[in-house]
Amino acid sequence: MIFTYSRNFKEGNIGYGNQSITNNAIAFSELKPGDILLGGWTGCAYGYFSHAGLYVGNHKVLESYVKTGVTLNSISHYRDYPRACILRVKADDEIKQKAIDYALQQQGKVFYPVAFKNDGHYWNCTKIIWKAYQRQGVDLDDNHDLWIPPEAFYHSSRVEIIALKGGAPD
Numbered sequence: 001m002i003f004t005y006s007r008n009f010k011e012g013n014i015g016y017g018n019q020s021i022t023n024n025a026i027a028f029s030e031l032k033p034g035d036i037l038l039g040g041w042t043g044c045a046y047g048y049f050s051h052a053g054l055y056v057g058n059h060k061v062l063e064s065y066v067k068t069g070v071t072l073n074s075i076s077h078y079r080d081y082p083r084a085c086i087l088r089v090k091a092d093d094e095i096k097q098k099a100i101d102y103a104l105q106q107q108g109k110v111f112y113p114v115a116f117k118n119d120g121h122y123w124n125c126t127k128i129i130w131k132a133y134q135r136q137g138v139d140l141d142d143n144h145d146l147w148i149p150p151e152a153f154y155h156s157s158r159v160e161i162i163a164l165k166g167g168a169p170d
Helices: 002-010 075-079 093-104 127-134 150-155
Strands: 036-040 051-057 060-065 069-074 083-089 159-165
Touching: 036 075, 036 150, 051 075, 051 093, 051 127, 051 150, 060 075, 060 093, 060 127, 069 075, 083 093, 083 150, 093 127, 150 159
Parallel strands: none
Antiparallel strands: 036 051, 036 083, 051 060, 060 069, 083 159
16 A cells, blocks of 8 residues: 555655546446446556446446445446456355445445545445455455555456456556
């Protein structure tokens, strides 16, 4: 976490990055409930990807934002990012559904950008996904850090890449 922020700060990447909307044309046809969507703005302090959401089905994704906290939204805005990715967790459908059920129970809870994994009061876009799967015995953070940036999901040994637009992170 500290390495990611330090490296990006030195490069002038602060905050969410340059939010210039594009159409990355990522195909949602392969999505299955339990998949993870990643979006990335150029120049984001969090790393290559700046946002993550949990696909719950019916073109809906559970996400977390400052203004709304944990909330359910349409998947369509993932086409706005210059970089987008769909990841599939390597787990059976029952585990994925239990992760979705847990995450949905957190709707309306408070957002905090750097919500540490061991804190039970605050959520961010990545912690909600990590915690939902961790409670099912699937740890998506191979680095076992205090906080989980979106890019950690991309590098997790517990996922496979289903779709990627805008290039791959280093």
